[in-house]
Amino acid sequence: MSSASSRPTASSPSGSPDATPDANAAPILALDAVTKRFGGLPAVDDLSFAVRPGEVLGIIGPNGAGKSTLIGLIGGALAPTSGVITYAGRAIADLPPHRRAHLGIARTFQIAQPFVGLDVRDNVIVGALFGRRGLRRPEAARVADEVLERVHLTHKAMLKGDQLTVADRKRLEMARALATNPRLLLLDEVMAGLTPTEVAQAVELIRAINRDGVTVLVVEHIMRAIKGVSDRILVLHHGRKIAEDLPDEVLADPKVIEAYLGERYARQRAAEREGAATSAATGAATSAADADTDAAEEPEWKGGLA
């Protein structure tokens, strides 16, 4: 209906249609000094970053770092307290979520939000009927079947939204978002709670979506998965950006390790490595008394750290 005016047919206007992120292209999404406060407490604090068309940007951070708030700010469920959010060259911070969906931003929810009274297929049809495309009924049904096939939910198309397992709910979240034909896909912990096999499937799916020219922003807790899927990783801690770099660089960054695993482990790592990082980590570790020893016993980056 109202989406008629904003329905471009090309999948990626400013960026290259293939999967290689173009470092020189104008960013598809840019945040400039964005802050979101809840009753005085900043959940996202003076955050700036840009996403290039066609790239997969991973966002990690410990619990309460502001990851889901960030997704809400970009998707439109939350309004920033201050700052500018630009999408495809246009300021979007004042647009309601449905307008952003028409422009090609799709999101999933950390806690799956299926339409519980509808079956899986109808859930996905809603995405195709509205979203960026705004299809008619028959085409929407066809798109829904294609998308369900893609996320391996075809055999559960008849089940109701509340009859699904956790993994299938996450798949349904992905399917619904995909059915809107997004240019920018925001994935909020779609891999949390999945088995290693399912995580591998999800990683493969995200790669395939990205190969089709969709820019993806992946918020995750699972390090290994996000490392495998992201072109770059941004780390949030207490709502602030503490690192933004290539995956290997970020995961070796003492600040990041400290934020995730506590100070004692950070110092251990730093001591092992010696070199320049040592002074930075110990300098910050002024109060080792309440270091997170539980986390320190898990030296590998695996599993959800929550």
Place this chain on the structure above:
Amino acid sequence: MPNAQILVNWLLIGSFYAAVALGFSLVWGIMNIVNLAHGSLLILGAYVAYFAFTALHLNPFIGIILAMLALFVVGWLIQYIAINRVIRAPLLVTFMLTFGLDLLITNLAQQFFTANNRAINSSLAGVNLTLGAIVIPVQNVLAALIAVLLTAALSLFLARTRTGNAILAVGMDRDAARLMGINIARTYALTFALGAALAGAAGAMLAMTLQFQPVDAGQYTLFAFVIVALGGLGTPWGALAGGLLFGLATTLSGSIQAIGPGLQTTVAFAVLVLVLVLRPRGVLGKAFYS
């Protein structure tokens, strides 16, 4: 009317309104139930106190305790038998259920107690303190004190006792509370019973200070809702703040000639809709009971 008299009237009616809303606020805050039968429970409490006074010749203040006990039992049974069966259902289901209860109770009250206006005419009624030009009805002052006392007692009970903590825990996260070994069905029944008992106390105060009849029930449910919307669902003190605010609105609108009589409901709703639109969580409100 001197301003000081308006002030006194406001404090007295405001505290009474707080009592009207206290139980309603508890039930809503903990169980997310808007109890449309609240007003009819309140009226039942008024009848208990009324008959305790007229038939048993008991002191009206003992009537308050009797009304609380009787309504506690009624409330427990209602929650245990009926509302617990639909507690997870969509909002309209509990809404309709409590409306059905209201209809049933109001009509039964009308059948057994008739539609006559009643009031307790105790020896205290009509006894006033006069301070210069200001008239202070003693019975209303005592009722107002009891209202504040009940608010404080509920607040302490929730904060300091094991049972009160269990009620709060269930209100915050039902499933987590269940895992902690709290019996949800019983805690809900207790919460509703407490809400009903508080409604009974307010009803007894109503019988002492004003006239009442069964069809007044709907009006008090409405008042309770407006008061909670004004004060917010935060704490028992929210009901007191809301009661005082609502008392202010009615006292002022009653003394403004242009609005005139017969429009109390309209004023209540005008206030309500304004608050809802401007401050959807109430004037002082937090998201839930804590």
Place this chain on the structure above:
Amino acid sequence: MATHAPARDPLAGTGAAGVRRESREWLWSLLAGVAILAAIALVPLSGDDAALSLWTLIVMFCVLAQGWNFIGGYAGYAAFGNVVFFGIGAEAVALTLLNGGPFWLGLLLGTLAAGLFAFLLGLPVLRLRGHYFAIATLGIAEALGELVAAKAIGGPGGEVSLTPPDLDFHIANTLFFYGFLALSLLTLLGTAWLARSRFGVALVAIRENEEAAEALGIPTFWYKVGAFVLSALPTALAGGLYAYWFLSLQPTGEGGVFDVGYSVSMVLMTFLGGAGTIVGPLIGGIIIEYLVQTTTVAFGDIHGQLLGALIILVTIFLPQGLIRLVRELTVSPAGVKLSYTRRFTEGVRRVQRFIASNGI
């Protein structure tokens, strides 16, 4: 559609089968509704005036429930003050007639006024959710009734007596009966259209999960306003017809045109039949109003108690409505073929589970 369904998976066709089942159900619902109304259309042939006025009331309540179904059943918004549109429609006709205007003008003005009122009212209150929306709508209806009474609109206390139409009594009543019936048919067709439209899908999505609906590109707020206006229109028309049929109006109190009892009936009837279904409100309206009218005659003193008990029983034991109950008892889950007895016993189990799942 079926040709596009992927064929590798043995169960892959189920999606298309679901669509076929749904469109079959849609057709059956529509036909059932038309058949019910056609059967009711025969009532005047009996020549019984009491039956005629009974069924006029029943059909009127069906229209009210059908109107409520748009906002309450499809969009899932707990509107508890839809009687306000009924009252506006009735008052518009009364005031037009009192001022010497024609009946049709009153109907038109009332419908327009109610639609506009729903729109303007929706702008603030449809931002509210849950209980707050329910009570805000309830309150506006109560307040408007009180205002009409206090400002003595149409007469002292807002009470109005109208001159009957210049027609034979029996003919006039028959015309009013068919007027309500035509309105009910129109609303039925409107509901059937809605159920298959994008508008309807959007409303159901809003009901099932508003945040997700918005994120998928549905302008939820405007669709809700649309549903609210849509529910106001038949309700106001029914109010206008009622005013000229009943001739004496009061704003508040039992039977008053702003009485909350109408709102309650709308909700109860829609719930009993099945909220968000095509014929549910029609069936619920017939059952409840027939029971109410006959019990009022038989047990006048205690019909309030009976109605209260009925509401309690329906909400506890039939929260999903009769239509969905029938579906659960007859349809196999997920396209698996079962014998009728198995379907029924499985259905009973599902219904028991459903009722139990509402409790703790």
